[in-house]
Amino acid sequence: MSASLASTARCLVVGMIVALAVPVMTIAKPITPDFVELAKKLKPTVVNIRTTKNIKPRQHAHRPQLRQNPFNNFFDDFFGHYFDEMPQQRPHREQSLGTGFIISDEGYILTNNHVVNGADEVMVKLADGREFKGEIKGSDEKLDLALVKISEKEKLPVAELGDSDRLEVGEWVMAIGNPFGLAQTVTAGIVSAKGRVIGSGPYDDYIQTDASINPGNSGGPLFNVDGKVIGINTAIISGGQGIGFAIPINMAKDVVVQLRDKGKVTRGYLGIHFQPLTADLAKSFGLDTDKGALVASVEKDTPAEKAGLKAGDIILEYDGRPINEGNELPRYVAVTPVDKTVKLAIFRDGKRQEVAVTIARMKEGATLAGADSVIESQSIGIEVQELTRELASRMGIKDAKGLVVSEVKPGSPAEDAGISAGDMIIEFNGQRPDTLEQYNAVAARLKKGDVARLLLKRSDGAIYYVAVKID
Numbered sequence: 346m347s348a349s350l351a352s353t354a355r356c357l358v359v360g361m362i363v364a365l366a367v368p369v370m371t372i373a374k375p376i377t378p379d380f381v382e383l384a385k386k387l388k389p390t391v392v393n394i395r396t397t398k399n400i401k402p403r404q405h406a407h408r409p410q411l412r413q414n415p416f417n418n419f420f421d422d423f424f425g426h427y428f429d430e431m432p433q434q435r436p437h438r439e440q441s442l443g444t445g446f447i448i449s450d451e452g453y454i455l456t457n458n459h460v461v462n463g464a465d466e467v468m469v470k471l472a473d474g475r476e477f478k479g480e481i482k483g484s485d486e487k488l489d490l491a492l493v494k495i496s497e498k499e500k501l502p503v504a505e506l507g508d509s510d511r512l513e514v515g516e517w518v519m520a521i522g523n524p525f526g527l528a529q530t531v532t533a534g535i536v537s538a539k540g541r542v543i544g545s546g547p548y549d550d551y552i553q554t555d556a557s558i559n560p561g562n563s564g565g566p567l568f569n570v571d572g573k574v575i576g577i578n579t580a581i582i583s584g585g586q587g588i589g590f591a592i593p594i595n596m597a598k599d600v601v602v603q604l605r606d607k608g609k610v611t612r613g614y615l616g617i618h619f620q621p622l623t624a625d626l627a628k629s630f631g632l633d634t635d636k637g638a639l640v641a642s643v644e645k646d647t648p649a650e651k652a653g654l655k656a657g658d659i660i661l662e663y664d665g666r667p668i669n670e671g672n673e674l675p676r677y678v679a680v681t682p683v684d685k686t687v688k689l690a691i692f693r694d695g696k697r698q699e700v701a702v703t704i705a706r707m708k709e710g711a712t713l714a715g716a717d718s719v720i721e722s723q724s725i726g727i728e729v730q731e732l733t734r735e736l737a738s739r740m741g742i743k744d745a746k747g748l749v750v751s752e753v754k755p756g757s758p759a760e761d762a763g764i765s766a767g768d769m770i771i772e773f774n775g776q777r778p779d780t781l782e783q784y785n786a787v788a789a790r791l792k793k794g795d796v797a798r799l800l801l802k803r804s805d806g807a808i809y810y811v812a813v814k815i816d
Contacts, residue, residue: 378570384531389472390504393523394443396464444522444565450500454493456564458484483604492604507573509593520556522565532557551590552576558589567591613681614707616647621671625812629798631695637661638671642808652702662690726757762811772800
C-alpha cells in the first residue's frame with residue numbers, strides 16, 4: 346500500500362472513531378394520547394345534571410336569581426342558565442344544566458356547588474340514557490364543591506382520582522361535559538398553568554387549561570392521559586379563547602370524605618391576617634428572600650395568639666412545607682385536622698425561629714379636613730395628622746387616638762405602594778407612633794434609598810403592611 350493510501354485509510358478510521366464517540370442529539374417526538382380509547386373508557390363515568398328550582402312570581406324575571414355565584418362580576422354567564430334565553434313554559438320553575446362524575450360505585454357524584462345550590466330538584470342522567478333523582482348529600486361553598494347521591498342497585502362505573510400535585514404544565518388533558526346541553530361532549534388540550542388565583546375566595550389554586558370549556562361543563566372532570574381525574578372544571582373568563590379553570594382534585598379529596606360523612610366541611614383555623622411578602626417588605630425586615638407570608642395582625646384568643654405569633658412575623662414554613670406564595674398558607678391551614686399541633690418556621694427580629702401551634706376549628710361563619718397638627722413626610726409622599734375625637738367621628742373610626750394619613754401625594758412612593766388617605770398608622774418601621782413627634786422621630790432617621798415599612802389599618806378594618814422606598 347502506498348504511503349498516500351495508508352494515510353487516507355488512517356484518516357477514515359480516525360473519523361469513524363470520532364463519529365462514534367460524539368453523541369447524537371435527538372428530540373423525541375411528542376406522542377399524542379389515544380383520545381378515542383380514553384373517551385370510550387371514561388364517558389360512562391360522566392353524568393349530566395339538570396336542576397330545577399321553584400321561584401315565586403314576584404321573583405320571576407328574564408334572568409331570575411338561582412344561585413349565589415362566587416365568580417359574579419368576574420365571569421360572564423358561565424354559571425348562567427341554559428334556558429334563560431328560551432321561552433318559559435313554566436313561569437315559576439327555573440332550570441339549569443351542569444356536569445358531574447361518579448366517584449363511587451354506590452352512586453356518589455362530585456360536581457360544583459354552584460351547579461346544584463338552591464335547587465329544589467336534581468336529576469342525574471347517565472351516559473347510557475338512564476335518569477335518576479339525585480340527593481344533595483353536602484356542599485362546600487368556599488371550594489365550590491357538592492356531593493350528590495343517586496340510588497342504583499347495580500354497580501356504577503367510577504372515575505379514578507389522580508394526583509394533581511404531580512401535574513405538569515404542558516401535559517395533555519381531556520374534558521368531558523354537558524356544554525350548552527350537548528351531552529357527553531369531549532374536548533382536549535393542555536395544562537396552560539397551575540396555581541392560578543382568580544379572586545373567587547381564600548382557597549384559589551386553579552389549574553388553567555386550553556381544553557374547550559363552556560357553560561354546562563361546570564362540575565365535569567378534567568382527565569390526564571392516564572384516564573384519571575386531576576381537576577373539576579369550574580370557570581372560564583368571558584370572551585377568553587381557551588382559558589378555562591379547574592379545581593385541583595387533591596383539594597377536593599378531603600372535602601369529599603367530610604361531605605359524605607357529615608354533609609359539611611370543617612376547616613382548620615389559625616387566627617391571623619396575613620399578606621404576601623414583597624421584595625421591598627422582605628428587605629425592610631432584613632430577610633433575603635420574598636418567599637413567605639407576612640403576619641399583619643393576630644386575632645385575640647386564637648391558636649396564633651396562644652402560640653405567641655405577632656404582627657411582623659414572616660411564616661416561612663408550615664408543618665414542614667415551605668411557603669413560596671402567601672396564598673398557600675390558608676389552604677394548608679384549612680386541611681389541617683382540628684387539634685393537631687404543627688410547627689411553623691418564622692422569621693422574627695432578624696433570625697429564623699420555630700413556633701408550635703395547635704390548630705382550632707374554623708368558626709362558621711374612610712376626605713379629611715383640618716390643617717392643624719399635620720406633618721408632611723416629603724420623602725414618603727404622605728401627610729399625617731393626629732386623630733381627634735371629632736375627626737374620628739367624621740371618618741367613622743372607633744379609635745380616637747393615633748395617627749391617620751390625611752393626604753397622599755400623586756405620583757409619590759406612597760401612592761405607588763397603595764397607601765390611601767384615611768389609613769391609620771399602627772406601626773412605622775417597627776415603632777408605634779401615637780403622636781406626630783414620635784412619627785417625626787422615626788421619619789427623621791430615613792435616608793434616600795431606605796425602605797420604610799408601615800403597618801396600616803383601613804377604614805374597613807383590614808390591616809396590612811406596605812413598604813415604601815425613600816426617594
